[in-house]
Amino acid sequence: MKLNRSNLSRLVPYIALPAYDLGARAQGIAHIGVGGFHRAHQAIYTEALQNQGKNLDWGICGVGLRSEDRAMRDALASQDYLYTQVELGDSPNLEVRVVGVIGAMLLAEDSAQALIDKLAEPAIRIVSLTITEGGYCIDDASGEFLADLPAIQHDLANPDSPKTVFGFLCAALAKRRAAGTAAFTLMSCDNLPHNGAVTRKALLSYARLADADLAQWIEAHVSFPNAMVDRITPMTSDAHRQQLAREHGIDDAWPVVCEPFLQWVLEDKFVNGRPAWEEVGVQFTDDVSPYEEMKIKLLNGSHLALTYLGFLKGYRFVHETMNDELFRRYVRRFMDLDVTPQLAPVPGIELTEYKDTLIERFSNQAIADQLERVCSDGTSKFPKFIVPTLNRLITDGAELDRAALVVAAWALYLDGVDEQGTAYRIPDPRAEWAQGLVADKASLTARLLGAELVFGPAIPASTAFVAAFERQLHNLRTLGVSGTLQQLLDGARPDPLQHHR
Structure with a gap:
């Protein structure tokens, strides 16, 4: 009809x-x-x-x-x-x-x-x-x-x-x-x-x-x-x-x-x-700020934390990544340890319950939310959804590896080929510019993190963050996505010969 x-x-x-x-x-x-x-x-x-x-x-x-x-x-x-x-x-x-x-x-x-x-x-x-x-x-x-x-x-x-x-x-x-x-x-x-x-x-x-x-x-x-x-x-x-x-x-x-x-x-x-x-x-x-920060850092930040890793792994839907226990644990740990300590109290909202709801929403199989949609326009999303969290972690002297992995995954994602060898397009108005930042592997760290448009001044100036980024980038190239998550979550060191990129 x-x-x-x-x-x-x-x-x-x-x-x-x-x-x-x-x-x-x-x-x-x-x-x-x-x-x-x-x-x-x-x-x-x-x-x-x-x-x-x-x-x-x-x-x-x-x-x-x-x-x-x-x-x-x-x-x-x-x-x-x-x-x-x-x-x-x-x-x-x-x-x-x-x-x-x-x-x-x-x-x-x-x-x-x-x-x-x-x-x-x-x-x-x-x-x-x-x-x-x-x-x-x-x-x-x-x-x-x-x-x-x-x-x-x-x-x-x-x-x-x-x-x-x-x-x-x-x-x-x-x-x-x-x-x-x-x-x-x-x-x-x-x-x-x-x-x-x-x-x-x-x-x-x-x-x-x-x-x-x-x-x-x-x-x-x-x-x-x-x-x-x-x-x-x-x-x-x-x-x-x-x-x-x-x-x-x-x-x-x-x-x-x-x-x-x-x-x-x-x-x-x-x-x-x-x-x-x-x-x-x-x-x-009268003040939307605490709600806004909660939502942007927890929901949108966690979306970016899983989307580029999921795409590299070969997944194409958000719920697929959440069906993978390594991804589920990683995203929850990112929420609990990296983001939650930064948030002010939010009137009327209990944060543990809110995070439980997010995990449930991300896992909604019927919605079949496309990773490509979440991946899109990364050059505009990073400064708003991830960089404020990174800057605060750096200021607080906190552990940086979980958050650095988000950036390392984006760096590899910009190559346009996943772990299965499948090529894909980069949906971003600045895609050509962003891909240019990672084209020369020898200067990748300096060029990518030095892109002030995306990362601002504090991130490339932090030797601790640069080291964490290079560590996670190396792990993704040698251990693959699953091996990297396993090492980050459990300290396990899979055989690097099983995966080489």
């Missing part, structure tokens, strides 16, 4: 449907970057409110700034902007839900002016973002805005036909200011530390270059709440589409699959109203 409004009443009864009038969908949020995570997270919370008959003026208008976003727009438009969310896991009462909260989607390619006009509408009171960790144009090493990027320079020279998120936001805010329209809240839902503060810095940096008066107005009138967001959402595959059709009778061009777990901790800093998200499980707080 093709998913669209006219077919909703013909779907099997157990499928959850929108409980509100789809014809009355009004948009109060514009969301830039409509992918799987947004559709399984922020959109679901907003949908839940509307299903209670509340906040019907807070529907979502999707926005795509990249040419690749056309495929998502076309898929959604072909089915009246409905899509199916499918929860995957071991529980018997997992939900299949048709979601209707996204009412339209605009593409910058089709009309820059139409998009600026939409963002300037008084009804749009929140603009939210999932533009990836690397989308904020902030240098990870210096923390400065990358004003010299060609797309940024284009927007500064052509403010009426922008290409970047910051060009569009400034054009829309300039129009709102000129019309006397109140500013919107700019809300990042991306997975990076202090995402609101990063968004603020990036937008104000751009605005000061474009229009100093506008920058002052933005500083005074726009708010940028920090948030911690969490839900594992694998890439939708053809197998997921086929499974949805076979098991539930829905023909959906682009469903979203996700784990049952869902969390959003959000600072209550909104300048122009907001949905009553607290009524559907969002936790509002």
Whole structure:
């Protein structure tokens, strides 16, 4: 059954449907970057409110700034902007839900002016973002805005036909200011530390270059709440589409699959109203920092700790690595010994229980989360998810080998061949540059660790860390992944002749 409004009443009864009038969908949020995570997270919370008959003026208008976003727009438009969310896991009462909260989607390619006009509408009171960790144009090493990027320079020279998120936001805010329209809240839902503060810095940096008066107005009138967001959402595959059709009778061009777990901790800093998200499980707080640090260091850091090692071993899914006892023990020990001592108390959360939940979530076989997804964009993920942990371990004089192994595994992963001899692509916008760092094996340590963009200044300056990195790199080359983990965990020394790389 093709998913669209006219077919909703013909779907099997157990499928959850929108409980509100789809014809009355009004948009109060514009969301830039409509992918799987947004559709399984922020959109679901907003949908839940509307299903209670509340906040019907807070529907979502999707926005795509990249040419690749056309495929998502076309898929959604072909089915009246409905899509199916499918929860995957071991529980018997997992939900299949048709979601209707996204009412339209605009593409910058089709009309820059139409998009600026939409963002300037008084009804749009929140603009939210999932533009990836690397989308904020902030240098990870210096923390400065990358004003010299060609797309940024284009927007500064052509403010009426922008290409970047910051060009569009400034054009829309300039129009709102000129019309006397109140500013919107700019809300990042991306997975990076202090995402609101990063968004603020990036937008104000751009605005000061474009229009100093506008920058002052933005500083005074726009708010940028920090948030911690969490839900594992694998890439939708053809197998997921086929499974949805076979098991539930829905023909959906682009469903979203996700784990049952869902969390959003959000600072209550909104300048122009907001949905009553607290009524559907969002936790509002004055300070998101302890939640953010817990999630980024424990979940995202542990993801990186297992993903490159798993890929080298020949695994391709997160649950496969967690089915391997060596990986499971290593990741838990990394969480317990390397990360947990660095964390401040987190109100309302017991850390041992949280770590147990993470192990359970990583082991969810039904979700089949792709290691390639977790591996992607390593040059942007390392500075945010691993480097702060490394820097603190160095400062504290702590043991470094477990954490150094994460970096050593990435170094070998960048060669593009796993232990089985299978070649693979490196999904990273800076892949060519990163692979260049490891091309010359004689200078690999100095070149890789000296890449300040990724590792900053403290790591290459630490002789203890450099030694730990070289030790683990040598072990991976001579003992293989399993042998290295065994030695690290148990002090065992497998026969190096059994594995040579």
